Amino acid sequence: MSRKESDTKKRxxxxxxxxxxxxxAERVRMSDIAKEAGLSRQAVYLHFPKRVELLIxxxxxxxxxxxxxxxxAASRAASSGLERLDAFVAAWGxxxxxxxxxxxALIAMKDxxxxxxxxxxxxxxxxxxxxxxAVRALNADGALGQDFSQEEATDLLWTLLSVRNWEHxxxxxxxxxxxxxxxxxxxxxxxxx
Amino acid sequence: MSRKESDTKKRxxxxxxxxxxxxxAERVRMSDIAKEAGLSRQAVYLHFPKRVELLIxxxxxxxxxxxxxxxxAASRAASSGLERLDAFVAAWGxxxxxxxxxxxALIAMKDxxxxxxxxxxxxxxxxxxxxxxAVRALNADGALGQDFSQEEATDLLWTLLSVRNWEHxxxxxxxxxxxxxxxxxxxxxxxxx
DNA sequence: GGTTTAACTTTACACTATGTAAAGTTGACA
DNA sequence: TGTCAACTTTACATAGTGTAAAGTTAAACC
Numbered sequence: 001m002s003r004k005e006s007d008t009k010k011r012x013x014x015x016x017x018x019x020x021x022x023x024x025a026e027r028v029r030m031s032d033i034a035k036e037a038g039l040s041r042q043a044v045y046l047h048f049p050k051r052v053e054l055l056i057x058x059x060x061x062x063x064x065x066x067x068x069x070x071x072x073a074a075s076r077a078a079s080s081g082l083e084r085l086d087a088f089v090a091a092w093g094x095x096x097x098x099x100x101x102x103x104x105a106l107i108a109m110k111d112x113x114x115x116x117x118x119x120x121x122x123x124x125x126x127x128x129x130x131x132x133x134a135v136r137a138l139n140a141d142g143a144l145g146q147d148f149s150q151e152e153a154t155d156l157l158w159t160l161l162s163v164r165n166w167e168h169x170x171x172x173x174x175x176x177x178x179x180x181x182x183x184x185x186x187x188x189x190x191x192x193x
Numbered sequence: 194m195s196r197k198e199s200d201t202k203k204r205x206x207x208x209x210x211x212x213x214x215x216x217x218a219e220r221v222r223m224s225d226i227a228k229e230a231g232l233s234r235q236a237v238y239l240h241f242p243k244r245v246e247l248l249i250x251x252x253x254x255x256x257x258x259x260x261x262x263x264x265x266a267a268s269r270a271a272s273s274g275l276e277r278l279d280a281f282v283a284a285w286g287x288x289x290x291x292x293x294x295x296x297x298a299l300i301a302m303k304d305x306x307x308x309x310x311x312x313x314x315x316x317x318x319x320x321x322x323x324x325x326x327a328v329r330a331l332n333a334d335g336a337l338g339q340d341f342s343q344e345e346a347t348d349l350l351w352t353l354l355s356v357r358n359w360e361h362x363x364x365x366x367x368x369x370x371x372x373x374x375x376x377x378x379x380x381x382x383x384x385x386x
Numbered sequence: 387g388g389t390t391t392a393a394c395t396t397t398a399c400a401c402t403a404t405g406t407a408a409a410g411t412t413g414a415c416a
Numbered sequence: 417t418g419t420c421a422a423c424t425t426t427a428c429a430t431a432g433t434g435t436a437a438a439g440t441t442a443a444a445c446c
Contacts, residue, residue, distance in 0.1 A: 008393080027305060029432065040395050042435095051433070108304055111297070112220060121365075147379045155366040156380060164357040172314075173348040186340050187349060190383045201422080222403065233424050244404070388446090395440070404430085411424070416417100 009047050011037045016058045021101035028105065030054075055106050056119040062099055063123070071095060072130045081134070081141035082189065088134045089161065089185045092127060096166045097177060103163050124158075131157040135192065143193050153192050160188060202240050204230045206254045209247055214294035221298065223247075248299050249312040255292055256316070264288060265323045274331035275382065281327045282354065282378045285320060289359045290370060296356050317351075324350040328385065336386050346385050353381060 015036035019028045030051060034041040048054035063069070072095075075087035096103075109116035132154045138144045144153060159165075161184065169175045175183070208229035212221045223244060227234040241247035256262070265288075268280035289296075302309035325347045331337045337346060352358075354377065362368045368376070 027432095030434090031432085042396080043394055045434070046394075049434080104304070108301075111301055145383070147383070148376065152372075152376065155362060155368070156376065159358050159361050159366070160353075162357070162361060164355070164361075165352050168352050168355060168357075169348060173352070175348070179345075183341065183345065183349065187384050190338070190340070191380050220403095223405090224403085235425080236423055238405070239423075242405080390445080391443090393441090393443105396438085398436085398438105400435075401433085403432100406429075407427085409425085409427105412422090414420095414422105416419085 008037075008039070008043075010061075012039070012044055012047055012054070013058050013061045016054060017062060017102060020058070020105050023101045023104065050115075052109055052113050052116050055102070055109065056115065058102050059099070059106055059119065059123065062102055066095070066098055068095055068099075069126065072126070075130070076133060076137075078137075081138035081143045082193070084137045085134045085188055085192065086185045088130050089188055090181055092130065092161055093166065093181045093184055094177075096163055097170075100163065100167070104167075107163065127161065128154065128158045131161065138192055145191075145193050148192075156191055157188055160184065160191065201230075201232070201236075203254075205232070205237055205240055205247070206251050209251045210255060210295060213251070213298050216294045216297065243308075245302055245306050245309050248295070248302065248309065251295050252292070252299055252312065252316065255295055259288070259291055261288055261292075262319065265319070268323070269326060269330075274327070274334035274336045275386070277330045278327045278381055278385070279378045281323050282381055283374055285323065285354055286359065286374045286377055287370075289356055290363075293356065293360070297360075300356065320354065321347065321351045324354065331385060338384075338386050341385075349384055350381055353377065353384065 012033065016028070016033050019032055019036055030044055031041045033054070034044045037044070044054070048057060071091050072088070075084060075091045078084040078087045103120075106116055106120050110120050111117075132150075135144065135150055135153045135157060138153075139150055144150070148156065166180065169180050169183075170177065205226065209221070209226050212225055212229055223237055224234045226247070227237045230237070237247070241250060264284050265281070268277060268284045271277040271280045296313075299309055299313050303313050304310075325343075328337065328343055328346045328350060331346075332343055337343070341349065359373065362373050362376075363370070
């Protein structure tokens with residue numbers, strides 16, 4: 001029955017999520033996921049024929065559960081361009097830690113797997129659109145600096161807000177999440193205005 | 194004889210470099226490297242017992258050949274803090290494309306291999322020191338902005354100049370190398386001053 | 387009540403790449 | 417002539433992904 005199948009699928013996705021979130025150095029294998037979901041390894045392949053498909057599905061599942069689109073869209077409500085920029089940085093920057101574990105696994109496959117690359121690009125495109133909207137709002141206020149075109153400004157903001165940069169500042173530089181958000185907001189303002 | 198051994202080692206390092214530079218989606222295996230160097234796969238293991246050791250050795254070899262330290266140090270000659278910042282961004286930013294292929298391979302192993310992680314951290318520490326020197330020079334001129342401490346400013350510059358950001362702007366955003374250097378110089382100035 | 391069917395288990399194996407092990411080859415040098 | 421280091425060749429262990437196929441189970445349907 002499709003209800004039961006759907007339940008099992010969900011259980012696998014939750015198990016994958018849980019293991020990837022805990023993450024650490026431990027690599028997450030198909031057999032680990034099966035064990036966590038209380039299934040045989042082969043049963044997992046019944047639902048997700050390839051590891052990369054499971055990772056992609058987990059990413060999408062996470063985006064659904066966490067309602068990322070809604071949260072990013074909410075930042076568009078701010079009145080001024082600057083407020084909108086701050087709100088977007090806070091929204092996306094606050095979302096990163098919630099998806100980091102799963103995102104990391106997908107990013108790691110990006111270099112060797114075309115499907116993973118496309119899926120990640122697709123998700124990041126949504127973020128770029130948010131950046132673009134923020135830049136346009138700044139421009140509408142006349143607050144956008146003269147150094148860069150709108151597209152270049154979008155690229156820069158998009159780059160600044162990458163998951164890799166979050167990882168670097170939080171993990172390699174030892175920044176707190178609060179400092180990350182605050183300093184990213186300031187940096188974005190300084191670069192763009 | 195050690196001279197002959199050294200020649201073979203060099204040949205392996207050159208082969209690794211060449212294949213990683215060409216790179217593309219093609220994964221570079223130990224057997225590919227052996228073939229390129231005109232050796233049996235086992236002979237490569239005679240000189241580099243682990244793949245990660247070979248990658249690390251290739252990175253160091255490259256740094257030697259390209260004299261990265263000298264090039265980064267040269268940026269310290271500039272008179273004003275701002276000129277020094279520009280020179281450092283240009284020096285490091287110009288170096289990235291020359292090491293990108295090899296660096297990418299090492300970065301990819303970082304997540305699963307402790308040795309690779311340490312080796313990459315070590316190389317990046319040298320870059321951080323360059324960032325720190327540039328920030329200090331800005332501060333000495335009284336040109337450093339008030340938003341960030343010297344350490345935070347160093348972290349931000351270091352993050353901005355990451356290989357991943359170069360990759361993102363050049364490959365995902367389609368920027369030219371010239372645009373990358375120019376806009377990074379401007380962005381760094383804007384964030385730090 | 388018996389049959390069908392989908393979901394799942396169990397067992398087995400192919401494949402790829404790293405890495406280990408060990409016996410055999412070759413050419414320079416003493 | 418014999419030794420030694422560098423290298424080749426062959427074989428095998430290991431880990432993880434993915435395929436294949438036969439067997440189990442329980443709900444649904446007639």
